[in-house]
Amino acid sequence: MVISDEAEKLYEIFDSIGITLRKTNKTKSPASTNFSTYDIAFIDIDSEGWEKRVIDLKQYMPVITIGKSDIKKAIKSMKLGATDFLQKPLRNESVKEIFENFKDKPKVEINGLIGISRIMEDVYCGIRKAALTDSNVLITGESGTGKELVARAIHNLSERKENPFIVINCTAIPDTLLESELFGFEKGAFTGANYTKKGLIEWADRGTLFFDEIGDVSPLFQTKILRVIQEGEFIRIGGNHPVKVDVRFIAATNKDLSKACKEGVFREDLFYRLNVIHIEIPPLRSRKEDIPSLTQFFIKKHSAKRKDINIKGITEEALDALMSYSFPGNVRELENIIERAIAFTNSVEITIKDLPAYLLKTQHSKKTPHGNLREAVDNFEKELIWSALQKSRGNISKAAELLGIHRQQLQRKLKQFKIAT
Ligand SMILES: Nc1ncnc2c1ncn2[C@@H]1O[C@H](COP(=O)(O)OP(=O)(O)OP(=O)(O)O)[C@@H](O)[C@H]1O
Ligand SMILES: [Mg+2]
Structure with missing residues (x-):
């Protein structure tokens, strides 16, 4: 150019x-x-x-x-x-x-990851570096930036690729089930334990264990996994000898763990154990040059869902609208928008009419800075709410907490702005 x-x-x-x-x-x-x-x-x-x-x-x-x-x-x-x-x-x-x-600048593409921005190239370098070692990795980034995808890429490029990649969704395991899920149990350990059951950590032996949402785990969870990470061994419930495992640990969070350590809600020793290699995935709004290629990728991925038309692309106007949007929900939000547009469109190219109204409204407000103040404030509020809902995955109480308002207040706002959850 x-x-x-x-x-x-x-x-x-x-x-x-x-x-x-x-x-x-x-x-x-x-x-x-x-x-x-x-x-x-x-x-x-x-x-x-x-x-x-x-x-x-x-x-x-x-x-x-x-x-x-x-x-x-x-x-x-x-x-x-x-x-x-x-x-x-x-x-x-x-x-x-x-x-x-x-x-001569070398291209460092990683299979399955789309993005040509310089920032993503740094991420790719981090992935390659991590794949060459067995060190633990901490992946941070806002919701929907691709943390799990990056964890899988590290595993797939590492020598462990033929062995299991086990995902532990940390927040889904209540403390009461923690030990049996992670460590398993011996036959006869408790009433109903009629067989010996392997825990998730044992399943990951010789492979990679991915702790997703590590920033949200209980103190008990932190203590239990610290020992496995430090010693490479654990004891099954009802067992009397430690089981040795060879596991590489990757953890991901959208929280600021060093801040959580300072606040005393996350163990510092665990943080240092995990944070040997740190990969930060930047939000989509700071690497907008990735939007066109991601859009094309998602069109290809989802277009087969329409049996009646063969959707091939997106109009320049619609792509402009995407480029002007801030994507609080990051790549996942972009994927949802494209998937929805594919379901809605009547043409072989996605047009601006196929994009959600909130996206066009925020764009409109940016283009007309001299417009009505009320409208500008409303749009700003809507974007904040949308962002909180993305982060909480539609959970209204959690979104209200993130926004610092009462649940009822948020419900009123959702009604006012006609935001469906
Ligand atoms: N660079 C990328 N290339 C292709 N697809 C991507 C990329 N980044 C994210 N995605 C897609 O976006 C979606 C969200 O990614 P992923 O689940 O890895 O995000 P996450 O950071 O783990 O989100 P959360 O914090 O909400 O769990 C997935 O469908 C993933 O395939
Ligand atoms: Mg995730």
Whole structure:
């Protein structure tokens, strides 16, 4: 992508070194441009409005600024996020050198994970690093960012891949069943124990054990698993000798565990045991360049559900609407939106009409900052509520707690905003 009065000169230089650049359509507004299809942007800093362009585009691709020899401006462009600066008049060698830098950047794709953003590349590097070791891993990130997917990717790339990957949904096990679920029991351990039962930890032997939602577990749970993680052994209920296991532990949470440690609700020793390798998955709103490829991926994944039409894609307008939305529910929310749109649409491309109304309303409020204040406040409130509902997976009491309001108050709001749960 080239935004410059000297665009033609750049196209010529690239042609001469054997690289054909796709020309940017000048009449198109950046908002309706699918940035994911561009690899690199050249922005002329001798043209009006260049600062905003650098800020806008740097989140989608590396930005190279070009300009006359004005050191101050060149430095400013780097401070705003440009990766490099090229001085005019442009020379073949310097353009070529810059292009080579980016061309040689290794791609670190991971099977099953979609995302081309630089932030996701860091996540992929973390996954590869973790897969090479047996160290415990802590995966953090907001709800719906792909924590379980990342845990599975680590297992599938590791030497343990032929062995089990066991998921423990920590919040689903009450303290009363904890030991029998995790450690199993010996025959005759208690009335009704007519057979010896293996616990989840034993099932994971030689494989990977994934503790999901580790930030929400009881103190008892924390104490019980700390011992297994430290010693690599446990005792079945009714057993009289420890059982040794060879397990790699991965844990995930959307909570801030170091804060929970400071507050005294999470054991510090357990936190350090788990947090040997830390992978943070950023929210979707901070890697919007992943939205087009994820959208296409989910269209492919769900389009077979429509037997009557063959849905192939999404209109630019609808994609723009997705790009302008903040996705409090992250990738899971995007997937739900696409799945729903596939069920609704009457055409081979998803259109703006097939997207949920709340998404268009928040977009509308962003486009008209001078509009009605009440409407703006309502939209803001709706987004907060929607986000809380996503986090609580539709649980109203939990969402009310997250919002710091009473359950009844939230129910009134849901009615007022016609939000179905
Ligand atoms: N990068 C990605 N590429 C493809 N699909 C993804 C990606 N990230 C997330 N998903 C999909 O989004 C959904 C949510 O992902 P996942 O369950 O791993 O999130 P999570 O962080 O564990 O969420 P929660 O905290 O709510 O448990 C899944 O259907 C998953 O396949
Ligand atoms: Mg999960």
